Amino acid sequence: MTPKVGIIANPISARDIRRVVASANGVQIADRANIVLRALAALAACGVAEVVMMPERGGIGGHVLRGIERARGQSAARFPRLNFLDMKITGTVEDTRCAARMMALAGDVAVIIVLGGDGTHRAVAGDCGTVPIAGISTGTNNAFPEHREPTITGLAAGLAAMGLVPPAVAFAANKTIEVSIDGGAPEIALVDVAIVTDRFVGARALWRTETFRELYVAFADPEVIGMAAIAGLVEPVTRREAGGLALILAPAATAAMRVRAPIAPGLVEMVGIQSWARMPAGTVFTPALSAGAIALDGERELFFDPHQDVAVRLVDRAFHTVDVAAVMQFAARQGLLLDRPLEGARP
Amino acid sequence: MTNNPFPLPKDELLAAYRTMRTIRDFEERLHVEFAKGDIPGFVHLYAGEEACAAGIMSHLTDVDRIASTHRGHGHCIAKGVDVHAMMAEIYGKATGACRGKGGSMHIADLSKGMMGANGILGAGAPLICGAALAAKFRGDGGVGITFFGDGASNQGTVLESMNLAAIWNLPVIFVVENNGYAESTSVDYATAVDSYVDRASGFGLPGVTVDGTDFFAVYEAAGEIIKRAREGGGPALLECKMIRFFGHFEGDAQAYKAKGENDYNRTNRDCLKIFAGRVTSAGVVSAAEIALIDREVAALIDEAVGQAKGAPLPSARDLLTDVYVAY
Numbered sequence: 120m121t122p123k124v125g126i127i128a129n130p131i132s133a134r135d136i137r138r139v140v141a142s143a144n145g146v147q148i149a150d151r152a153n154i155v156l157r158a159l160a161a162l163a164a165c166g167v168a169e170v171v172m173m174p175e176r177g178g179i180g181g182h183v184l185r186g187i188e189r190a191r192g193q194s195a196a197r198f199p200r201l202n203f204l205d206m207k208i209t210g211t212v213e214d215t216r217c218a219a220r221m222m223a224l225a226g227d228v229a230v231i232i233v234l235g236g237d238g239t240h241r242a243v244a245g246d247c248g249t250v251p252i253a254g255i256s257t258g259t260n261n262a263f264p265e266h267r268e269p270t271i272t273g274l275a276a277g278l279a280a281m282g283l284v285p286p287a288v289a290f291a292a293n294k295t296i297e298v299s300i301d302g303g304a305p306e307i308a309l310v311d312v313a314i315v316t317d318r319f320v321g322a323r324a325l326w327r328t329e330t331f332r333e334l335y336v337a338f339a340d341p342e343v344i345g346m347a348a349i350a351g352l353v354e355p356v357t358r359r360e361a362g363g364l365a366l367i368l369a370p371a372a373t374a375a376m377r378v379r380a381p382i383a384p385g386l387v388e389m390v391g392i393q394s395w396a397r398m399p400a401g402t403v404f405t406p407a408l409s410a411g412a413i414a415l416d417g418e419r420e421l422f423f424d425p426h427q428d429v430a431v432r433l434v435d436r437a438f439h440t441v442d443v444a445a446v447m448q449f450a451a452r453q454g455l456l457l458d459r460p461l462e463g464a465r466p
Numbered sequence: 467m468t469n470n471p472f473p474l475p476k477d478e479l480l481a482a483y484r485t486m487r488t489i490r491d492f493e494e495r496l497h498v499e500f501a502k503g504d505i506p507g508f509v510h511l512y513a514g515e516e517a518c519a520a521g522i523m524s525h526l527t528d529v530d531r532i533a534s535t536h537r538g539h540g541h542c543i544a545k546g547v548d549v550h551a552m553m554a555e556i557y558g559k560a561t562g563a564c565r566g567k568g569g570s571m572h573i574a575d576l577s578k579g580m581m582g583a584n585g586i587l588g589a590g591a592p593l594i595c596g597a598a599l600a601a602k603f604r605g606d607g608g609v610g611i612t613f614f615g616d617g618a619s620n621q622g623t624v625l626e627s628m629n630l631a632a633i634w635n636l637p638v639i640f641v642v643e644n645n646g647y648a649e650s651t652s653v654d655y656a657t658a659v660d661s662y663v664d665r666a667s668g669f670g671l672p673g674v675t676v677d678g679t680d681f682f683a684v685y686e687a688a689g690e691i692i693k694r695a696r697e698g699g700g701p702a703l704l705e706c707k708m709i710r711f712f713g714h715f716e717g718d719a720q721a722y723k724a725k726g727e728n729d730y731n732r733t734n735r736d737c738l739k740i741f742a743g744r745v746t747s748a749g750v751v752s753a754a755e756i757a758l759i760d761r762e763v764a765a766l767i768d769e770a771v772g773q774a775k776g777a778p779l780p781s782a783r784d785l786l787t788d789v790y791v792a793y
Contacts, residue, residue: 138688139672322686
C-alpha cells in the first residue's frame with residue numbers, strides 16, 4: 120500500500136483578540152494556501168504520490184487547487200495527486216477533529232501535516248491515533264509547532280512517510296496534559312493548562328495577568344511565547360524529558376516573585392509566581408481555585424463552578440510528531456536527497 | 467457585587483440581559499404584527515443577533531455614534547432609542563422617532579448617537595468616518611461604530627471607508643455582522659476574500675473574529691477595540707459570527723436554509739439562553755431576576771404596540787417638513 124500524507128489546514132486560526140491587545144500577526148488565507156503548495160511540492164520531491172486534505176469553507180482548498188491548476192498549465196507536474204476528504208463541513212473545530220479521525224481510520228495515511236496554532240494541533244492530536252503529526256505554525260501562540268520553513272517540514276514529512284527514515288529516528292513522542300471536570304471525558308492540552316478567575320470563555324485569549332492563578336505545562340521552553348513562557352523562564356523543561364511543571368500564580372502586585380514573560384506576541388507582562396514544582400506523569404493535580412475558567416494552550420475553553428471537581432494529569436508519550444531536525448540530519452548523512460546521474464559514466 | 471467573576475457588575479449584567487430581551491421581544495412581536503398587514507414597508511428582524519448589539523453598545527455612551535443597517539432595530543434599542551418611539555416609527559405614526567417618515571429602515575435619534583438605520587447597504591461606513599473625524603477634531607473621546615452584514619462588506623463604500631479610516635487614523639470600528647447569508651446568498655459563494663480579518667489587514671487594520679452568540683466574547687473583544695480607538699490607536703474590524711432566526715425580510719420563505727436550521731439554532735445557539743444560563747449557574751443572577759425582566763419587557767412591548775396602533779398618522783402638511791436641516 121502506497122503511503123499517503125494528510126493535510127489539515129485550519130482557515131480560522133489567528134483571528135482572535137490578540138491582534139488588538141497584543142501585536143499578533145494574521146496569516147492570510149492565500150498565504151496558508153501557499154504554505155500548503157510548498158509542502159505539497161516537497162512531498163512530491165520525496166515520492167509521495169497522493170495527499171488527502173481536510174475540506175473547509177475558509178478558502179484554502181480553492182486557492183490550492185488554483186495553484187495546482189496554474190502549475191499544470193505551465194507543464195510543471197510538481198505536486199502529488201490531491202483529494203479532499205468526503206465529510207460534512209461545520210466551520211468549527213469539529214472539522215479538524217473529524218478529518219484527523221478519518222485520516223487515522225483510513226489506515227494508509229502515514230503522516231498528517233497540520234497548519235494552525237496550538238489549538239489546531241491539539242484538536243488533531245486528540246483524534247489522530249497513532250499517526251504522527253508534522254506541525255506548521257499559522258496560529259497566534261505557536262508554542263507547540265516549531266518555527267520552520269514549510270518546505271523543510273514537507274520534505275521531512277515526505278521522507279518519513281515514504282519509510283526512508285527509520286521510525287526511531289523519524290518520530291518523537293510527546294506529552295499531553297489531560298483535564299477532566301467531574302470525572303468526565305478529558306480534554307487535552309499540548310503545551311499548557313491555565314486556571315484563571317474568569318468564569319466565562321469570552322474572547323478566549325489570556326492577557327489579563329491579574330486573573331492568572333495556576334499553570335500546568337507539558338514543557339517549559341524559554342524560547343516559546345504564551346503561558347508556557349512563564350514556566351520556561353522559571354525552570355525550563357524540555358519536550359522530551361519526562362514530566363512537566365506546575366506553578367501557583369498570583370497578581371504581580373502581591374506575589375513573592377515576579378517574572379517578565381512574553382505571554383502573547385509583543386506583550387511582555389509581569390506575572391506573579393508563588394511557587395512551582397515538578398509535575399510527574401500520572402499524578403492528579405487539583406486546582407485550589409474553587410471556580411474559574413480553564414485555558415487549554417492559552418485559550419479559555421472550559422469553566423467550572425464551586426460544586427465541580429477538576430483533575431489535571433500529565434501523560435507521557437501521548438502521541439507522536441515528525442522530528443524534522445532528526446529526519447533532515449539523517450537524510451543529509453545518508454544522502455537521501457543526493458542524485459549522481461553521471462556516476463559510472465565513462466569520461 | 468462580591469465574587470462576581472464576570473467583567474461587568476451585576477446591575478450591568480441585568481441591564482445587558484434587559485437590552486437583549488427587549489430586542490428579542492420587540493422583533494418577535496413585529497413578526498406577529500407584520501403578518502396582520504398594519505405595518506407599512508418592510509421589516510428585517512434582528513432576533514438571534516442580540517448579543518452583538520448589546521455586547522458592543524455596553525461600552526458606548528451618547529457621545530459615541532453608530533451607523534446602522536436595514537436590520538437596525540437591535541442597534542437602536544441597544545443604543546438607547548426609546549422603544550415606544552421606535553414602534554410608532556415602524557407603524558408610520560406621527561409620534562415615531564422620525565415622525566413616521568422613516569419607518570423601520572430609517573430610525574434615527576441623534577441625541578442618542580444613533581445616526582440611523584439605513585436602507586442602502588454599506589452606506590453607514592462613510593457616514594461613520596465623518597462622525598469619527600468630527601469626534602477626533604472635537605477631542606471628545608467619542609468613537610464611531612458602523613455595522614454591516616457579510617453582503618454589504620463587498621460594497622465599495624465599505625472598502626473605501628476602511629482606507630479612509632486607516633489613513634486618517636479615525637476612531638472607527640467596522641463591525642461585520644456575519645449571519646452567513648446576504649439576503650439568500652451564502653457568504654461562501656459571494657465573498658472572494660475568505661476572511662474579513664484578512665480584508666482588514668489589507669488596509670493595515672487589526673481584525674478580530676468572535677462568536678457573536680456569546681455576549682461575553684463580543685463584550686470582551688469590543689471593549690478592547692473601543693478602548694484602543696478612544697486612546698488614539700485607530701480603526702479596527704470586529705467580525706461577529708451570528709445567527710439570524712428569521713428570514714432576510716418578513717415573508718421570506720427561507721428556502722436557502724437547511725431543513726431544521728432555525729429550530730437547531732433556537733435550541734442550541736440562542737444568545738439569550740446562553741447568557742442567562744451562564745450568569746445564573748455562576749450564582750451571580752437569580753432565575754427570579756431573569757423572569758422579572760422577562761415580564762417587565764413583555765409589558766413594555768405590549769404597551770409600545772398599543773400606543774403605536776393608537777397614535778395618529780402624520781398629516782399632509784408634514785410632508786415637506788424635516789426634509790432639509792440647517793446646521
